[in-house]
Amino acid sequence: MPVPYRTSFNGKLDRLSSLIDRLRVQVSNALVGETGRESANFTIIENQSGDLRLVFCPLREEVECEFADREPGNGETALVAANIRISGIGKQLINALPQCIAIPLAEDANLTAVVAPLIEEATQPRCGGQAAFQRLCEVVVIRLLRHAMEQGKADTGLLNGLAHPRIAAALVAIHEAPGENWTLEKLAETAGMSRTQFAVTFKDRVGITPMGYLSGWRLDIARAELEAGRQVKSVATLCGFASPAAFSRAFSRRFGYPPKQGRGQAA
Structure with a gap:
């Protein structure tokens, strides 16, 4: 049976939703002028002409950020931090982004449409504002990811792979159906490419082999499902492993502890 890929409202392949479904976004305000603003990794900055710039440094906690446009310059004000x-x-997905990105909002009407109510909620607090x-x-994070993918902001990694229409088809297939009996030949067929062309292009765009990416995706899903309390046997089946024993070996090699222990920790 063909894999039922998700499509967007215009009927085209939806390259992001299966990943976004598995994102967890937590937000804490760091109000302008208050202690803690220096820890903000997301700011909306206005210059004297009223032009807005959005700055997002997704990896700031993990990498020392020296991005020049992160802080307001002379005559600029941070409206949201x-x-x-x-x-x-x-x-x-986030790891595939540049260390910091700065986008003049005049360049992206879709981002501007979301940022306007965001500024309103931050500067005119009301009930339910948080x-x-x-x-x-x-929503801003989703649109930033879309912007980065469409504008080619990533040189390698997952977003770079999703920006390639044929490689994207194979990636979405993996994301939507990790339990499918995927082979390199099947994934190449899904991408509409020869086996060799697909393998070379995938490695060049994503930075890892197709089967290596598939294995990593399956095991990441498996760990999340175990942490949610799901049974080891059902997780092995869901993620496409031939047997619980094969799953246990692969899981232990990747994470350093057996699946049962991971499920026990979650419980």
Whole structure:
């Protein structure tokens, strides 16, 4: 049976939703002028002409950030400053982004449409404002990912692979159906490429072999499912392993402890 790939509203392949579903976005405000703003990794900055610039440094906690445009310059004001923490399997999307990105909002009308109510919630607090701010930040993260993918902001990694229409088809197939009996030949066929062309292009764009990526994705999903309390046997089946024993060996090699122990820790 063909894998039922998710499509967007226009009927085209949806390259992001299966990953975004597995993202966890946590937002804490760092209000302008208050202690803690220096820890913000997300800012919206306005210059004297009223032009807005969005700056997001997703990996700031893990990498020392010296990005020049991160802080307001002369005559500029930070209208919004917040700390956005992203976890979950889908975080590999974030890891594929540059260390810091700065986008003049005049260049992207879709981002501007979300940023306007975000600024309103931050500068004119009302009942439910924290919840609204959280939800809007989640939408901003999604649109940033879309912007980065469409504008070629990543040189290698997952976003770079998703930006390639044929490689994207194979990646979405893996994301949507990790339990499928995938082989290099099947994935190449899904991408509409020869076996050799697909393998070379995938490694060049994503930075890892197709089967290596598939294995890593399956095991990441497996760990998340175990932490949610799912049975080892059902997780092995869900993630496409031939047997619970094969799953246990692969899981232990990757994470350094057996699946049962991971499930016990979650419980």
